Amino acid sequence: MRFQTIGWHKERLENLGHSIEKQRNKISNIKKDMGKDIERHLFLDSQIREAIKRGKESFDSDRLLVKRCLKTSVSEGDER
Numbered sequence: 001m002r003f004q005t006i007g008w009h010k011e012r013l014e015n016l017g018h019s020i021e022k023q024r025n026k027i028s029n030i031k032k033d034m035g036k037d038i039e040r041h042l043f044l045d046s047q048i049r050e051a052i053k054r055g056k057e058s059f060d061s062d063r064l065l066v067k068r069c070l071k072t073s074v075s076e077g078d079e080r
Contacts, residue, residue, distance in 0.1 A: 044061065051059040 043065070047059065047061055047064045050065055
């Protein structure tokens, strides 16, 4: 077993703290990205359902239900 100085242990502690903070930031970014992907998934699902309801065989995803989505976002206070 090797003994290390208190200074060495303090430096190790500080490095672990930095590592934890980096991991927290990564997790936060992953959560944000996942939230955006979930929103896109739900919106595309609603577009497909609406297109089927209207009897369409194809649709422009940049146009179908976009105004309705924007109105909902504005009314809910979303800053998109």
